Amino acid sequence: MFENLTDRLTKTLKTVTGQAKLTEDNIKGTLREVRMALLEADVALPVVKEFVNSVKDRAVGQEVSKSLTPGQVFVKIVQEELVKIMGEANEKLNLAAQPPAIVLMAGLQGAGKTTSVAKLARTLRERDKKKVLVVSADVYRPAAIKQLEMLASEVAVDFFPSSADQDPVQIALAAIAHAKIQHHDVVLVDTAGRLHVDGDMMDEIKRLHSAINPVETLFVVDAMTGQDAATTAKAFSDVLPLTGVILTKADGDARGGAALSVRYITGKPIKFIGVGEKVDALEAFHPDRVASRILGMGDVLSLIEEAERKIDKDKAEKFAQKIKKGKGFDLEDFRQQIQQMKNMGGMAGMLDKLPGMGQMGQMGQAADAAKAEKGMHQMESIINSMTPGERSNPDVISGSRKRRIALGSGTQIQDVNRLLKQHKQMAKMMKKFSTKGGMAKMMRGMKGMLPPGMGGGGGGFPRM
Template sequence: MFENLTERLTHTLRSVTGQAKLTEDNIKSTLREVRMALLEADVALPVVKEFVNSVKERAVGTEVTKSLTPGQVFVKIVNEEMVKVMGEANEKLNLAAVPPAVVMMAGLQGAGKTTSVAKLGRHLREREKKKVLVVSADVYRPAAIKQLETLAAEVEVDFFPSSADQDPVDIANAAIAHARIQHHDVVLVDTAGRLHVDEDMMGEIKRLHEALNPIETLFVVDAMTGQDAANTAKAFNEVLPLTGVILTKTDGDARGGAALSVRQITGKPIKFLGVGEKVDALEPFHPDRVASRILGMGDVLSLIEEAEQKIDKAKAEKFAQKIKKGKGFDLEDFREQITQMKNMGGMAGMLDKLPGMGQLTQAASAANAEKGMHQMEAIINSMTAMERRKPDIISGSRKKRIAKGSGTQIQDINRLLKQHKQMSKMMKKFSGKGGMTKMMRGMKGMLPPGMGGGPGGMGGPGGFPGM
């Protein structure tokens, strides 16, 4: 998400960052570029106008002109105003109600509503430690009921059965009554979607809302529809008292117009981002972190949180102890590191959150870094247990067998073995005295030229395949 906008803005702002003096003219020129970048990202025109005016008002004042580093202060202002547009801080779900807290989901068909119900259920169960019940009041699409049942089992939350011949209000009321008896903390109610906003749909959803009086009414909208997402949310908000928005399919949206328009147009906060198809691909929306990512400054906090959630702590601890004792780094360990990286959203997903890595993310994607990781995994899987433990025994004939089994070439096997050897050397340094400093130096050497690294690193021979 935001790839195009990030590229345009970082290029534009780079031209002012190092300037010793900023004048009204070059501020105007930069803001013109910023305005074009936002419009190309499909940000709604009223939002663009207000944003540019706010930045201009602050930038041509003493805040910038009297500063010792005017260019950097200008970028800081752009960052702060962007955060303001998106809503200052993350707004959590309000579940402060006599259990069960009822959360109603609304939205158009195809926006990813049913999947978002399951993702939110998983999030509440895992991160908030809530007992969750999900129910489908979508009587127009019987497949939606079955879909929610399947997803509920996958994310390990309770499912309340319903059928197409029932009234949506009756279904929801029965689910809430069941939740009270079974001591559920939260009931998530999936509602019917339509292909467009119409009177029948609005009438039914309004009736359902009045009957349930939910503590949260979340509007689920597809980020790829750009500023239309904000306009649709506004139409719903005129009928329903929305409390927040879930922006889905943000992994497929390179522009980011919806994220920057929704809050300003609807007055409602974005509470979550759907960042992929998997059931764990839901992130709380932090405006400050998103603004930082848009401006190419990374989002290390989200990366740390993701690591805490997705990395197997027992395996990580076992691996750390093994390296500390100097027991070596074999290909089983290498495969485990690839798996952990995939769990973190792959190479592109991780680089996207690291400062200054915006362009590298695109390069990694273009060069099929993910394909390279899958290829490495296939090669290691085609080895025997002994070969994985003792890579030095892999002779020419063994390489031929492994290449045939993994559908790769002998040079791919050689590249992987070379890379493993480099990482083994780095791990040996890590196990000794002053290991962390040595390891960081080693990692710096694996970066591409221009980012502190040199030939032979990730950007050269022996680096990650495909990069």
């Protein structure tokens, strides 16, 4: 996410390191590079001007603290100004209303509105424990209603049926009446999108808005459209009382122009950010965390929150107790650890949130991360091709069994041998972990245990 901007800014900010004082002269070149990096990231020009001027006003003449290098002072100023541009703090949905709280979703066609409705419904059901009803008032796009029905089933929320021959206002009012009877906490209303902003579209959504009076009106916009996202959001904001923005497809946006422009141009907060195609790929937008990621400092808080949500706590506890008692680490345990990592977004998803790891591309190790991802999938396939008995007791795996496992997993016998060797090394480490002072011993023995890009074979992680 935003890797091009991250690379440019981290390279640029290194140039002020080593100066005794931050003066206009020694940061002039750096600010020019920062300005170019932001413009190349498709950040709106008024935002770039405001940002650069704010950084310059704060940075020039600041005496450098004895405990910090000038580079660190400058980076801190840049980070704080990035946060300020994006909106200071996360703004949650305001659902404080007589149930059901109505949330209207607006936006252009193709921005990901319907998918965002499902993602938001899942978030409200799982994290906020709300009873959610979704309804589609999109009577123009073929199969829009059917798509929302299927997504509602996938995320386990209620769906209110509608048809293309109905009036959007009547659909929404009927859904709200149904929600009151069924005691739903929230109603999410999906609306029709257009390929561009037009008068008919605006008139219809204004009519719908005045009829249902939602507590939240969210504008869904594609992050990859850059500053156009902010311009479109502004056009909607001028005719609709928007309360916030959902930025979709941010995982595919290498630039970050939309994230940095939307709040400043529209005055409306980004409330959520879509980071993938799956229905769980929706994150609350925290400007401070996004600023840290843009500057290559990672986002450990989001990683911890994701771990708390996605890791199976019962399995993790059983595994911890098993290792603590020295009962051994078999291939079924190995497979479960791989699956837990995949649930966390795989190696690339985790590394993106770790400090310093966002710069892997410029360190020439992006290929290693992809190689590690491939290695994990291959290891899981090999283990899946084993019998339960082979997983619990790998010593029984003979030559003929290896051939069968390789054939079943679409791999070579040497791949099976490599996995068994890695498992044996990991089992030794786990055994050390169960003894006194085991953690230190385990960390010393980790090198070479994992495939390239995961700390072994490929030179390990970069120094930080």
